[in-house]
Amino acid sequence: MAEVIEGHGGDLALAALRAFGVTEMFTLSGGHVFPLYDAAHKSGFPIYDVRHEQSAVFAAEAIAKLQRRPGLAVLTAGPGVTNGISGLTSAFFNASPVLVLGGRAPQFRWGAGSLQEFDHVPLVAPVTKYATTVTDTDSIPGEITAALTAALTAHRGPAFLDLPLEVVFSSGEAAAPGEPAVPILEPDPDLVAKAAGLLAGAERPIIIAGSDVWGGNAIDELRAAAEALDVPVFTNGMGRGALPPSHRLAFAKARRPALNEADVVCVIGTPLDFRLGFGEFGEAQVVHIVDAPTQRASHVTPAVSPAGDLRLILIALAGHSGRHTDWIEGLRSAEDAGQLRDAEAMGAETDPIKPARIYGELRKVLAADAVTIGDGGDFVSYAGRYLEPSQPGTWLDPGPYGCLGTGMGYAMGARVTYPDRQICVLLGDGAAGFSLMDAESLVRQKLPVVMVVGNNGIWGLEKHPMNAMYGYDVAADLQPGLRYDDVVRALGGAGETVEKSADLGPALARAFDAGVPYLVNVLTDPADAYPRSSNLA
Structure with a gap:
């Protein structure tokens, strides 16, 4: 009974x-x-x-x-x-x-x-x-x-x-409820075989892997498929860290030359949206691998689009082999050049501070398993450029909907998940206005996190483009130099304001050692604009 x-x-x-x-x-x-x-x-x-x-x-x-x-x-x-x-x-x-x-x-x-x-x-x-x-x-x-x-x-x-x-x-x-029974969608084996054939036979293939690879618990299968087919891998969203940065097939800085020169672009577990140029990859053939038929792109026609459980699809892809050594070595040269440019930017000591320097200092103190949370526009765009997760499942950002205010909630969920890891929230000063009162929730419930605010006193994602379009801007200014650290201190946490590049490292060390919600309020250069290349529509 x-x-x-x-x-x-x-x-x-x-x-x-x-x-x-x-x-x-x-x-x-x-x-x-x-x-x-x-x-x-x-x-x-x-x-x-x-x-x-x-x-x-x-x-x-x-x-x-x-x-x-x-x-x-x-x-x-x-x-x-x-x-x-x-x-x-x-x-x-x-x-x-x-x-x-x-x-x-x-x-x-x-x-x-x-x-x-x-x-x-x-x-x-x-x-x-x-x-x-x-x-x-x-x-x-x-x-x-x-x-x-x-x-x-x-x-x-x-x-x-x-x-x-x-x-x-x-x-x-x-x-009483029984064991959950979640259906698994079997992919069409012919479509998977066709996708594998395109990747194996291409001269210049690339893989772009997104959040559904992580959500579908297919990280190991992605790595095995990429290695078997010998295809370089770029990532976005929670796909980041799927391959460690040291992996021969892991790339981040060579995306533009890769997309310009690729003859097959295989996008796995992420939509062909504005982040990927809406799937318009020149003359390249597009393979779009999705976890359900509803995710197939309707605005472009890929060469092939297998749909189903991503683990099953990637396991099948790993049964095929390819070799693309010359292509990978050429991309590695572009990758190394990009890494060198980034290193120079992250080490620059400027007055006022540029966001790149903040991330240069963060890279020195973030543990390999730290969970990094982005909540903002320009400031978090720089985070995506300069921070490369070492492990999968350690990067949280608002995703394609672009909703600000995720930071404190994400921080709470991350700290509950990982009581002993570093949790670091990266906030634009605009984004801080959406949820910073929930620092009190973190304090009261003894959930310590580090918050780093890139405080340039503007809505950078709007001010710079509006100036470029019209020669002026409106509704894009915030009060410069606000003490967001005082807000967190008043709510029971701690924090400090940083105005000089040389003070960043010690401030971040104090934040991670504090054992309470701690906000590092960094006054950054309002003239510094993230160099955007993607169209939003």
């Missing part, structure tokens, strides 16, 4: 969540979801609370990204849910299996004007894989199972469940 679970809606929900490996909750307190807190409190299920609901969803997304399993955010009704929609949308663009459980005004009084009475589902449905209102208490475990199964099925993404007041507060019973 099947085991039965009993209790109020919160008890039933937690039983289903635990079956999927969920071990913590991120939230901002609200009365509509009290039974979820009660169930967590009674069973020792950790609760982490924040100062704005977006941080709860971003923290859950960090868990989903770093641990490749569901992250949970619990949001109260009305503005609690709507404040979390940017986080849900980021998770949707990033293929992150986040579950948001939302409180909801009672169904039995719907239309009478209860507190925060609002129908959330139509708002969140376009940016979730599963969104519905649970209508009775006994159905809660089954709906959570359905929502998380959808979230974990490729192409992964977030899910949302509404829990009306009387549903979550009432008692019920249901069969």
